[in-house]
Amino acid sequence: MDDVVIIGSGPAGLTAAIYACRANLSTTVVAGSAWGGQLMLTTEVENFPGFPDPILGPDLMENMRRQAEKFGAKIVYEDATKVDFSARPFKVFAGGEELEARSVIIATGASSKWLGLESEERLRGRGVSSCAACDGMFFRGKKVAVVGGGDTALEEALTLAKIASQVTVVHRRDKLRASKVLQERALGNGKIGFAWNAVVVEILGKEKVEGIRIKDVQTGQESTIYCDGVFVAIGHQPNTELFKGQVELDPMGYVVTHEGSRTSVEGVFAAGDVQDHKYRQAVTAAASGCKAALDAEKWLQVA
Ligand code: NAP
Numbered sequence: 001m002d003d004v005v006i007i008g009s010g011p012a013g014l015t016a017a018i019y020a021c022r023a024n025l026s027t028t029v030v031a032g033s034a035w036g037g038q039l040m041l042t043t044e045v046e047n048f049p050g051f052p053d054p055i056l057g058p059d060l061m062e063n064m065r066r067q068a069e070k071f072g073a074k075i076v077y078e079d080a081t082k083v084d085f086s087a088r089p090f091k092v093f094a095g096g097e098e099l100e101a102r103s104v105i106i107a108t109g110a111s112s113k114w115l116g117l118e119s120e121e122r123l124r125g126r127g128v129s130s131c132a133a134c135d136g137m138f139f140r141g142k143k144v145a146v147v148g149g150g151d152t153a154l155e156e157a158l159t160l161a162k163i164a165s166q167v168t169v170v171h172r173r174d175k176l177r178a179s180k181v182l183q184e185r186a187l188g189n190g191k192i193g194f195a196w197n198a199v200v201v202e203i204l205g206k207e208k209v210e211g212i213r214i215k216d217v218q219t220g221q222e223s224t225i226y227c228d229g230v231f232v233a234i235g236h237q238p239n240t241e242l243f244k245g246q247v248e249l250d251p252m253g254y255v256v257t258h259e260g261s262r263t264s265v266e267g268v269f270a271a272g273d274v275q276d277h278k279y280r281q282a283v284t285a286a287a288s289g290c291k292a293a294l295d296a297e298k299w300l301q302v303a
Pocket of ligand 1: 047115147148149150151152153155172173176177199233234235236278279280281
């Protein structure tokens with residue numbers, strides 16, 4: 001039995017592992033078959049303190065993983081398929097095995113949201129993507145559209161502008177949600193254009209993306225933008241399917257925490273994007289992973 005089983009291996013999960021191991025707690029990280037979280041899908045990270053020069057997202061995660069392993073974290077590269085928090089020791093099922101834990105830290109993060117169009121589903125991987133860092137290279141010299149007006153959308157647009165011939169950002173309002181610095185960069189980039197007050201009603205193409213049909217939300221008028229790729233960057237939803245009925249979730253599906261990282265089940269803690277829909281930064285996720293490990297350590301002393 002482990003003192004702590006951490007589910008998830010993004011900045012929250014791996015930081016929790018570093019702190020738990022250094023507190024001399026036996027620690028297993030159920031990292032998932034695709035470990036590392038959203039930073040694995042990012043290019044340059046410029047705002048993680050301690051890195052005055054940009055570091056690639058996957059490199060930052062590799063450093064965190066090595067650091068956790070250096071202090072003794074066991075890492076299981078399987079997806080957690082089921083949990084049972086109804087009695088102690090808690091049980092976490094992964095890769096056909098049953099892990100027993102005196103305490104659990106949930107750090108499963110969040111995933112990209114999709115528009116929910118039939119054509120989007122059908123053309124996913126055929127020009128529809130949610131990751132410019134992963135798929136941008138397929139659009140060298142081609143036209144692409146990015147949907148959304150937040151930081152992710154503008155980061156995607158800026159990444160794509162280095163590769164594609166033209167990038168159109170489709171945003172449902174006439175004001176961007178993204179941070180000022182990204183707005184300035186995107187608005188000042190000659191390759192990036194904007195379709196304001198517009199929503200995508202259909203992604204066009206049979207075998208691959210050929211364009212998008214957009215609707216002006218004020219006039220209702222529809223028009224077509226011809227492009228070869230569509231990057232959907234409209235936010236995220238928490239990865240909490242596994243925890244329904246096990247811990248309290250809020251109406252949006254995020255794990256509810258109180259007094260730091262405590263969940264509705266004593267001995268089960270949560271950290272990172274799975275319980276935070278406001279800040280959602282690598283550095284805030286890492287900080288909350290640290291807090292969860294400290295909370296678990298304290299709780300285990302009296303449990
Ligand atoms: P976000 O801030 O929630 O922005 C989502 C964007 O998509 C908004 O502009 C929203 O429009 C639009 N949208 C949402 N649902 C839509 C729909 N169904 N159809 C069309 N448009 C839709 O999400 P995010 O950009 O992924 O960022 C998430 C968090 O990560 C933020 O806290 C952000 O600061 C952070 N982040 C930071 C960095 C960085 O610091 N470099 C990079 C990436 C992400 P409205 O504006 O009208 O709501």
